[in-house]
Amino acid sequence: MMVDVKKVAENIWEIPKTGKMNVPGRIFASDKLMEKIKMDKTMEQVKNVACLQGIQGYSIACPDCHQGYGFSIGGVAAFDVNEGIISPGGVGYDINCSVRMLKTNIPVDVFMKKQKEAVDALFRVVPTGAGKRGAMTLEKEELMDLMGKGARWMVNKGYGTKDDYIYTESEGKLDGDPSEVSELALRRGMPQLGSLGSGNHFVEVQAVDKIFDPKVSKVFGISNDNFITLMIHCGSRGMGHQVASDFIRSMEKKYGFANLPDRELINAPITSQIGQKYVKAMNAAANFAFANKQLITHNIREEFGKIFGDYDVGVLYDICHNIAKFEKHKIDGSVKEVCVHRKGATRSFGPGRKELPEKYQGVGQPVLIPGSMGTSSYLLVGTEKAEEVSFASTAHGAGRVMSRNQAMRDFNKADIVKDLEAKKVYLRGASKRGIVEESPGVYKDVDEVVRVSDALGIGNLVVKVKPLGVIKG
Numbered sequence: 358m359m360v361d362v363k364k365v366a367e368n369i370w371e372i373p374k375t376g377k378m379n380v381p382g383r384i385f386a387s388d389k390l391m392e393k394i395k396m397d398k399t400m401e402q403v404k405n406v407a408c409l410q411g412i413q414g415y416s417i418a419c420p421d422c423h424q425g426y427g428f429s430i431g432g433v434a435a436f437d438v439n440e441g442i443i444s445p446g447g448v449g450y451d452i453n454c455s456v457r458m459l460k461t462n463i464p465v466d467v468f469m470k471k472q473k474e475a476v477d478a479l480f481r482v483v484p485t486g487a488g489k490r491g492a493m494t495l496e497k498e499e500l501m502d503l504m505g506k507g508a509r510w511m512v513n514k515g516y517g518t519k520d521d522y523i524y525t526e527s528e529g530k531l532d533g534d535p536s537e538v539s540e541l542a543l544r545r546g547m548p549q550l551g552s553l554g555s556g557n558h559f560v561e562v563q564a565v566d567k568i569f570d571p572k573v574s575k576v577f578g579i580s581n582d583n584f585i586t587l588m589i590h591c592g593s594r595g596m597g598h599q600v601a602s603d604f605i606r607s608m609e610k611k612y613g614f615a616n617l618p619d620r621e622l623i624n625a626p627i628t629s630q631i632g633q634k635y636v637k638a639m640n641a642a643a644n645f646a647f648a649n650k651q652l653i654t655h656n657i658r659e660e661f662g663k664i665f666g667d668y669d670v671g672v673l674y675d676i677c678h679n680i681a682k683f684e685k686h687k688i689d690g691s692v693k694e695v696c697v698h699r700k701g702a703t704r705s706f707g708p709g710r711k712e713l714p715e716k717y718q719g720v721g722q723p724v725l726i727p728g729s730m731g732t733s734s735y736l737l738v739g740t741e742k743a744e745e746v747s748f749a750s751t752a753h754g755a756g757r758v759m760s761r762n763q764a765m766r767d768f769n770k771a772d773i774v775k776d777l778e779a780k781k782v783y784l785r786g787a788s789k790r791g792i793v794e795e796s797p798g799v800y801k802d803v804d805e806v807v808r809v810s811d812a813l814g815i816g817n818l819v820v821k822v823k824p825l826g827v828i829k830g
Contacts, residue, residue: 411441421756492551
């Protein structure tokens with residue numbers, strides 16, 4: 358389908374409101390990124406989302422956007438809480454897939470002396486790969502208790518500290534109801550806590566490469582480019598996938614998709630019984646993801662303590678990028694509560710938002726944008742401008758430009774490992790396929806993605822980090 362799109366300002370493209378669209382579409386991208394975006398159905402998906410009931414402002418795609426399930430990855434849409442809908446496709450199958458950044462006082466040279474030992478240890482204590490059992494298995498009753506409490510459950514059991522969840526989005530706990538989660542979803546989640554899974558999930562050890570904003574970076578706890586950081590990227594594993602599958606089927610059965618531009622946009626009114634059930638189940642799965650990452654953090658901390666001794670490993674922030682959240686935003690001059698779907702997009706609150714940890718309220722929210730295993734990743738800060746133009750959202754990563762099957766045809770493991778070794782990056786992967794599918798060559802230019810975010814003011818540059826060691830699912 359041909360989509361009419363016009364460049365209306367530097368790095369801003371608009372799809373005019375036509376036909377059944379309730380709002381225009383907006384794509385935040387440079388000319389360079391737009392060339393890649395036009396290669397798939399992203400613009401068609403942005404247009405389709407604009408047709409959904411109760412959507413507010415614009416149907417938005419962030420600089421890393423690419424084709425996804427129903428909504429584009431990088432898609433953002435806000436819906437009126439009374440007249441709008443909630444869509445599992447607008448959240449994604451990996452509910453609360455997110456990134457956590459750890460700050461340390463371990464010097465880079467100290468890490469590099471034990472680089473392989475440390476990465477091998479991470480690979481051992483953080484199970485990776487499709488269907489892999491986790492580091493902890495719970496019985497149903499314990500699992501449901503955890504799904505009500507999130508990261509706090511782990512901390513209360515001794516797996517971490519209070520600061521770990523204080524510096525997590527929503528303090529690591531959403532208002533979920535585990536009783537709305539199916540028995541099959543519970544069974545899939547029981548053995549998977551403390552694991553990464555497959556796909557683009559990773560644990561990465563990094564060196565600070567450049568500090569763009571020393572004032573903000575100091576508030577975030579990075580004031581020295583001599584220390585390592587870590588990023589953890591994972592979500593709710595089979596649990597979240599099953600919750601999404603269950604509610605997609607239930608909504609199809611209840612409402613059908615005859616009037617939808619794409620059956621993958623199946624949804625339910627937010628105020629409906631099934632809509633409310635999905636919110637509660639989604640939040641319970643999100644709490645599982647928060648707890649999952651908390652256990653991974655604890656196990657990394659324990660292992661690094663054995664290898665490096667008495668160094669600090671603390672949580673800088675944990676922010677999710679696959680979720681629907683109820684937030685207040687200014688729309689047409691007045692503040693309104695909306696349900697913001699972020700599908701492969703990162704929340705980017707500016708200074709003063711009460712949702713942020715007290716320490717960060719003066720500067721804004723940390724925004725974490727990982728690249729690929731061979732490129733830089735970034736720490737940005739949220740802005741008031743983002744709240745004005747993108748429902749406080751920006752990119753969540755580099756964004757794919759190639760299918761996994763195409764990657765298997767175009768790349769091979771030996772070359773990838775050789776290229777990483779040349780950059781002094783040590784890689785451990787669960788499978789050959791997992792490594793090849795995540796080759797740096799399958800992603801957009803993350804430097805360009807964050808440059809556009811910074812230029813638009815929807816997430817401003819603070820720190821650039823480069824990889825030293827990676828474990829992949």
